[in-house]
Amino acid sequence: MQSSTQPxxxxxxxxxxxxxxxxxxxxxxxxxxxxxxxxxxxxPDGRPSVRTVLYKGVxxxxxxxxxxxxxxxxxxxxDNPHGALMFFWPVLDRQVRxxxxxxxxxxxxxxxxxxxxxxxxxxxAWASAQSQPVPTRAALMAAFQRVQERxxxxxxxxxxxxxxxxxxxERIELWLAGAxxxxxxxxxxxxxxxxxxxxxxx
Ligand SMILES: Cc1cc2nc3c(=O)[nH]c(=O)nc-3n(C[C@H](O)[C@H](O)[C@H](O)COP(=O)(O)O)c2cc1C
Numbered sequence: 001m002q003s004s005t006q007p008x009x010x011x012x013x014x015x016x017x018x019x020x021x022x023x024x025x026x027x028x029x030x031x032x033x034x035x036x037x038x039x040x041x042x043x044p045d046g047r048p049s050v051r052t053v054l055y056k057g058v059x060x061x062x063x064x065x066x067x068x069x070x071x072x073x074x075x076x077x078x079d080n081p082h083g084a085l086m087f088f089w090p091v092l093d094r095q096v097r098x099x100x101x102x103x104x105x106x107x108x109x110x111x112x113x114x115x116x117x118x119x120x121x122x123x124x125a126w127a128s129a130q131s132q133p134v135p136t137r138a139a140l141m142a143a144f145q146r147v148q149e150r151x152x153x154x155x156x157x158x159x160x161x162x163x164x165x166x167x168x169x170e171r172i173e174l175w176l177a178g179a180x181x182x183x184x185x186x187x188x189x190x191x192x193x194x195x196x197x198x199x200x201x202x
Contacts, residue, residue: 062166110163
């Protein structure tokens with residue numbers, strides 16, 4: 001994709017490609033949980049909520065994560081498909097922010113990802129009605145025990161309420177720490193012809 005405007009010294013014309021490079025670099029440099037990021041969702045009347053989730057790669061222009069579709073975030077993204085995310089890698093002193101549309105991935109993509117998980121994680125996805133109250137830890141472990149018995153000796157299918165979510169960014173900001181707190185910020189907005197990039201004051 002070609003950028004329609006590109007200020008001097010920007011990290012690149014395609015911010016999603018730069019993000020992928022930075023995330024890999026943070027992992028290579030031994031950063032702490034370089035795949036963890038904050039995901040914000042909101043209710044239809046705009047009340048936000050935020051939590052940490054794990055990055056599962058970029059596919060066809062979308063950042064991927066996995067979750068329970070009936071969880072608080074799952075319900076919020078169904079009712080209001082606008083979300084935001086934020087990565088900060090202390091090892092690089094760089095931050096990436098994105099805003100865009102949240103969508104459930106096609107079932108085939110979620111099936112493929114679920115099949116790649118270890119069996120205990122697969123059973124955990126059945127056992128946990130994520131975000132619902134549970135009286136004790138023992139009650140949670142009893143639910144896990146029940147699903148172990150239910151699927152004993154058989155492959156674990158993907159629960160219908162669990163799967164991949166895509167965030168398709170419309171705005172991406174790349175932030176690099178600079179001397180004297182004069183940081184570099186590059187804000188990209190998606191346009192028909194590609195990404196438009198502006199340098200912002202820190
Ligand atoms: C390091 C870390 C990684 C996490 N990764 C995920 C994840 O990939 N998917 C997920 O649904 N929850 C993940 N969680 C749990 C969420 O932060 C959150 O507690 C859960 O998804 C319920 O959020 P909700 O009630 O807002 O839906 C993670 C938590 C931490 C601290």
